[in-house]
Amino acid sequence: MSLSSSPGSSGDESSIIMGRNSNSGRGAFPRRGELDMTAIMNVEQKNSLQVLINNIIDDMQKDLCAIFDNLGTDHDPSEEGIKPPKATFNLIPNPRSDKYRHLYSSKDNGTEETQDAKIVLPEPTMLPAPILPPAPVMPPGFTLSPSQPLLTIPKSAEEASLMSGKTENEILSDSLSELKKDLLVYFGKWRTNVQKRLSDMIIKGNGTGGVHAGQGPQQGPGTARPKNKPNQGRAAIKQGGTDPATLASNDAMSRYYPATLSSLGNLPKEKRAMILHCIMLLLLGMEHYFSYSRRLLLHLATALQVPAHVLAQDEARVAGGLSQIVKGITSEEIIQKRTEEGKSSRRNKAGTTTSTATGSTVSLAPPLLAAGIGTVFGGAFGLGPATTAALLGSMADSTVTVGSLFGLYGGRPGGKTMESFLKDIPDFGMLPVYRSMKSSLTDPKDLPPQDRRMRVTICVNGWLTQESENVTAPWRFLGSQNEVYALRHEVEVMNKVGSSLDTVMKSAAWSLAKKEIASRTGNEHPSVPSDQQLNGFPVFASLNQALWPMGLLKISKLVENPWCAGMVRAEKTGLVLADALINKLQGERCVTLIGYSLGARVIYSCLMYLAEKRAFGLVENVVLMGAPCPTEMRAWGAMRSAVTGRLVNVYSKNDYMLGFLYRSSSWYYGVAGLQKVQGVPGVENLNETGIIHSHDHYRHLLGGILKKLSWEDISYAQIAEDEEMLAQLVAQQEKLDRERDQAARVDATDLDKSTQKAQESLKHKENRKGIGRKGGRKQNK
Numbered sequence: 001m002s003l004s005s006s007p008g009s010s011g012d013e014s015s016i017i018m019g020r021n022s023n024s025g026r027g028a029f030p031r032r033g034e035l036d037m038t039a040i041m042n043v044e045q046k047n048s049l050q051v052l053i054n055n056i057i058d059d060m061q062k063d064l065c066a067i068f069d070n071l072g073t074d075h076d077p078s079e080e081g082i083k084p085p086k087a088t089f090n091l092i093p094n095p096r097s098d099k100y101r102h103l104y105s106s107k108d109n110g111t112e113e114t115q116d117a118k119i120v121l122p123e124p125t126m127l128p129a130p131i132l133p134p135a136p137v138m139p140p141g142f143t144l145s146p147s148q149p150l151l152t153i154p155k156s157a158e159e160a161s162l163m164s165g166k167t168e169n170e171i172l173s174d175s176l177s178e179l180k181k182d183l184l185v186y187f188g189k190w191r192t193n194v195q196k197r198l199s200d201m202i203i204k205g206n207g208t209g210g211v212h213a214g215q216g217p218q219q220g221p222g223t224a225r226p227k228n229k230p231n232q233g234r235a236a237i238k239q240g241g242t243d244p245a246t247l248a249s250n251d252a253m254s255r256y257y258p259a260t261l262s263s264l265g266n267l268p269k270e271k272r273a274m275i276l277h278c279i280m281l282l283l284l285g286m287e288h289y290f291s292y293s294r295r296l297l298l299h300l301a302t303a304l305q306v307p308a309h310v311l312a313q314d315e316a317r318v319a320g321g322l323s324q325i326v327k328g329i330t331s332e333e334i335i336q337k338r339t340e341e342g343k344s345s346r347r348n349k350a351g352t353t354t355s356t357a358t359g360s361t362v363s364l365a366p367p368l369l370a371a372g373i374g375t376v377f378g379g380a381f382g383l384g385p386a387t388t389a390a391l392l393g394s395m396a397d398s399t400v401t402v403g404s405l406f407g408l409y410g411g412r413p414g415g416k417t418m419e420s421f422l423k424d425i426p427d428f429g430m431l432p433v434y435r436s437m438k439s440s441l442t443d444p445k446d447l448p449p450q451d452r453r454m455r456v457t458i459c460v461n462g463w464l465t466q467e468s469e470n471v472t473a474p475w476r477f478l479g480s481q482n483e484v485y486a487l488r489h490e491v492e493v494m495n496k497v498g499s500s501l502d503t504v505m506k507s508a509a510w511s512l513a514k515k516e517i518a519s520r521t522g523n524e525h526p527s528v529p530s531d532q533q534l535n536g537f538p539v540f541a542s543l544n545q546a547l548w549p550m551g552l553l554k555i556s557k558l559v560e561n562p563w564c565a566g567m568v569r570a571e572k573t574g575l576v577l578a579d580a581l582i583n584k585l586q587g588e589r590c591v592t593l594i595g596y597s598l599g600a601r602v603i604y605s606c607l608m609y610l611a612e613k614r615a616f617g618l619v620e621n622v623v624l625m626g627a628p629c630p631t632e633m634r635a636w637g638a639m640r641s642a643v644t645g646r647l648v649n650v651y652s653k654n655d656y657m658l659g660f661l662y663r664s665s666s667w668y669y670g671v672a673g674l675q676k677v678q679g680v681p682g683v684e685n686l687n688e689t690g691i692i693h694s695h696d697h698y699r700h701l702l703g704g705i706l707k708k709l710s711w712e713d714i715s716y717a718q719i720a721e722d723e724e725m726l727a728q729l730v731a732q733q734e735k736l737d738r739e740r741d742q743a744a745r746v747d748a749t750d751l752d753k754s755t756q757k758a759q760e761s762l763k764h765k766e767n768r769k770g771i772g773r774k775g776g777r778k779q780n781k
Contacts, residue, residue, distance in 0.1 A: 035201045035282070036387050040274050043203045045264065049275060050198050052262040056299040057191050059260065060292070063682065064187060067640050068173050068180040072633055072679040176637050179611065183641050186616045190292050197282050245479075245707075245714050250307040252710030256646060257295070259302035270381045272304040277314055277376055278383070278391060284318070285393035287401055288588035289454055291620040291644035308712060312481045314376075315454040321371030322395070323449035325402045364389040365397040406452055407587030408445045421585075424576050430458065430485035430585075433472045447483070455620070456586045457482045458577075462597025462626070462698065463498035463566070464491065475594075477703035477722065479713030482592070487577065487602070490569040496562040497598065504559045505657070505696055511737050513552035517542055517656050539659035539674055548660060556660075563661045567628065570598045574605025581606070582615045590620040590644070594706075596698040597658075600627035600673070604639070611638040619643050624672060625650040625705060626698045628662050631670030636680040648684045649677045650705055652692035684709075700726035 037046060173180075259265075264275065279300060283293040301311050364373070364385040374391075375382025382388075389396040395405070421428045432447060459475045472486040504510050517539065542548055581591060595603045603624060610618065622643050629635075640647055651673050658673045670677075676685045686708060691701060703719035 033200065033390050035197075035390050036204060037201050037278070037383075038204045039383050039387065040271065040278065040381075041203065042206055045267070046201055046203050048262060048264055049279075050201075052260060052264060052303055053198060053279070053296070053300065054195070055260050056296060056303070057194065059299070060295065061184070061187060061191070064183060064641075065180070066681045067637055068176050070681045071173050071176070071637050074679055074681070175634055176641075179614075179638060179641055182614045183616055186614065187292065190290075190617065193286055194283070194293075194296070197285060245712070245716055246307075246309045248707075248710040249712035250309060252712075253298060253308040254302050257298040257302050259305070260299065262303050265303060265305045267304075270377055272306055273310060273314075273376045274381055274383075276301055276304055276306050276311065277374075280314065280318065281374070281388065281391040284395050284405075285391055287393065287395060287405070289405065289590060290588070290617040291590035292617050294455070294590050294620055295644050312712065316481055317371060318373060319452050319454045320450070321368045321373045322402050323406065323452040324367030324371070325365050325397065326399050326406065326408060327367075327449040329399055329403065329408070363397055364392075368392075368396065404584070405588045406445070407585055407589075421576055421580055425489050425573060427488060427491050428573075428576060429488040431472050431488055433459070433475050433478060433484040433486055434480050451480075451483070453481065453483045454589060455482045455592065456589050457484045457592040457594065458487055458586075459484065460487045460577075460593070460595035460599030460602045461494065462595070462599045463501060464494040465498040465502065474699050474702055474722075477706075477715045477718035479715060481713040487573075487599075489573045489576075489602075490566075493562065493566050493569050494598070497559075497566045500559040500562045501657070501696055504555060505694060506733070506736070507555060508740050509549075509551040509555050510657075511740065513549040514656055516549045518654075539653065539656055542659065542663075548663070552660065559661065560664075564664070566598045567601060567665070570601040571605045574602040575609050577602060578606040578609035578613070578615070581610065581618050582613060591618060592621040592645075593619060594623045594625075594702075595627075596625035596702065597673075597695065598628065600624040601629055603627075604629040604672075607639040607642045608635065610642040616642060617644065621645040621647075623648045623650065623706065623709070625702070626652070626655060626658055626673040626692070626695060628658060628665070629672050630666060631672050631675060631677045633679045636677055636683055640680055640682050646684060646709075647682060648686060648709060650686045650688055651675055652687070653689045654693050655695050657695035697726060700729070 041049070264272065267275075276297065280297060283289065283296070286293070297311060298308075301308065368374075368388070369385060372379045372382075374385065374388030383391075394401045432451065434451065457478065459478070461471060461474060464470065471488045471491075475484060475486055478484045580586075593603045593606070595601075603622060604627060607619070607622065610616075619642055622639075623646075627649065636647075649672050653674060655673055659667075659671065662671050662673075676687070677683050686705065688701075688705065691704075692698065700722050703714060703722055706714055707716065707719055
């Protein structure tokens with residue numbers, strides 16, 4: 001068992017000690033049958049496809065190992081900010097236990113003899129002597145004084161490295177060794193299932209290659225493109241018009257999911273699009289669409305030179321067909337059908353088309369036929385219904401399997417429903433950002449079929465400014481290719497946080513405090529070590545010195561009390577959200593999490609709990625903006641294990657309010673919303689110091705930040721409106737500050753005039769007194 005500290009999470013520095021609770025299983029694998037791919041490829045192309053997918057999966061596994069093996073290797077001293085304490089151990093033996101007591105001195109293990117400690121115990125019975133661990137082997141050059149115990153707790157990273165004979169990076173990696181082992185076990189099970197499905201593909205004869213009459217000659221695998229001819233790869237599939245969001249997401253996919261070289265990229269566009277479509281159906285045949293499957297498709301799309309928007313449109317088309325299978329079916333009917341089918345719910349149901357492998361029959365539901373599932377380019381090129389049904393397995397017509405995919409009754413029998421989460425948080429709910437029917441939906445299973453998608457996005461607000469109906473307002477820029485929900489939770493607390501922030505941000509005390517904090521460019525506090533000097537980081541200087549403007553401290557209670565309550569509720573909400581994901585409230589689909597401020601704290605708590613419960617493969621992408629959470633490497637390494645795709649930290653060094661509010665938390669472990677997260681492979685950092693000048697700016701810049709991240713399916717027009725609204729608010733605040741400065745100057749001028757007048761009056765009185773004394777002396781003479 002290894003120990004890894006996660007400071008900043010509910011004040012418990014050991015909150016990511018993780019027990020084994022694997023979330024890897026989907027039960028027995030569905031009945032397998034031959035997948036006749038003769039209609040779209042030949043033997044060489046099938047073999048090339050299998051090799052390509054195996055290479056992609058190998059690269060995915062290497063990326064998972066790099067999270068732990070390269071922990072702590074990437075550092076930029078100029079972006080260090082607050083340095084979290086270095087790891088000094090990954091295991092502390094208990095000095096009071098019989099197993100390790102002999103390795104400690106009596107003073108260290110607290111057994112020093114005293115009158116109170118002398119207790120006569122009965123004579124023990126004869127038992128076999130316990131097997132004690134051998135004495136630790138000290139590295140060369142290590143000397144042990146006679147008074148020093150055999151085993152001591154290191155007090156620094158250097159001492160820990162000397163005692164263990166390991167580097168700091170190795171100590172960091174060892175602290176998450178159990179997590180790495182469990183992650184690779186889960187990934188290995190998913191990999192085995194995918195490879196089993198791939199091995200079921202067969203080609204009868206030599207295969208036709210799938211080129212219909214009139215579509216031109218087929219290019220064999222490994223054949224070089226003719227010289228002086230245009231590339232028939234990526235350029236053959238259009239980029240979806242001139243939409244800048246689409247072009248940006250296409251370019252981002254090629255950067256974040258680099259292509260693996262393959263001769264399949266030379267094939268005609270119809271065949272490449274069809275291969276990608278078939279692999280999506282094959283992965284859906286595993287009865288889920290988790291984040292590892294999604295990432296495999298993204299890598300395969302870049303290898304086949306298929307743009308990102310083509311994959312997204314194909315996902316929406318498949319989701320539309322599948323959702324029609326369960327149209328009009330309630331969750332109660334799903335429960336009844338699940339009970340009736342029993343163990344056969346994971347098998348292909350009886351139909352009209354015979355499978356060549358098992359002799360059983362499978363069918364393709366009419367909604368899937370109507371949607372053209374199994375074909376591309378409007379049905380001009382594709383598979384037959386039998387092969388399409390074989391690829392989908394029970395997903396082809398089983399209402400139970402499709403209902404579980406979309407979360408109509410959780411992902412497994414006995415799974416929690418939305419009503420059960422209301423016991424923990426009374427107003428917990430997920431409000432659809434886009435829906436065809438205007439209603440007060442708070443449960444994803446009540447969404448109309450036409451609004452269902454293959455992927456889910458959950459957005460978490462940091463605070464609210466008005467009524468709960470505006471929970472969805474900041475997220476209107478997100479498109480409709482995903483199921484987008486805004487998480488509603490603790491509305492009363494979030495409203496108090498929003499109103500208190502608004503009050504303090506508009507106060508004269510805050511305007512003066514910002515100027516005073518910004519004027520601090522160094523750190524001369526004598527108790528701060530020289531390597532912690534934070535020149536150029538005024539917020540960190542204030543945190544280190546515990547020196548904040550007096551005017552700000554006087555009004556701090558206005559915002560601190562709601563903020564502290566919000567932090568506690570955010571921790572609880574994160575645990576409830578993680579429990580909802582584990583119980584498949586979203587169905588058997590991958591989830592993207594986006595949040596700012598306290599919403600980012602909710603996601604931080606959620607990811608830590610998912611890592612602790614070994615719930616891998618549920619979360620695809622995560623974006624944290626202005627997050628009030630630590631930057632400790634082991635905590636972010638654990639979070640990274642729960643995220644398959646992109647994990648982004650957005651921060652601003654000018655966010656003085658976040659620094660002020662976080663000063664009572666474990667800020668010495670770093671503040672993610674103020675600095676860069678370093679040393680964790682796969683974590684992206686976006687520095688928005690030049691744009692984010694106040695913590696309340698995040699609410700209006702959510703779309704602009706995602707635009708910089710080349711996010712897919714966002715509305716640039718809505719983003720422009722949000723930025724224009726922020727510009728107006730900033731202009732109003734600047735006008736108010738100018739008026740206050742002018743009034744302050746007038747008051748100072750009036751004060752100077754009154755002071756000068758008082759001084760002149762006092763001088764005049766003194767002169768009159770002097771003249772009176774002189775006159776009196778003359779009369780006496």
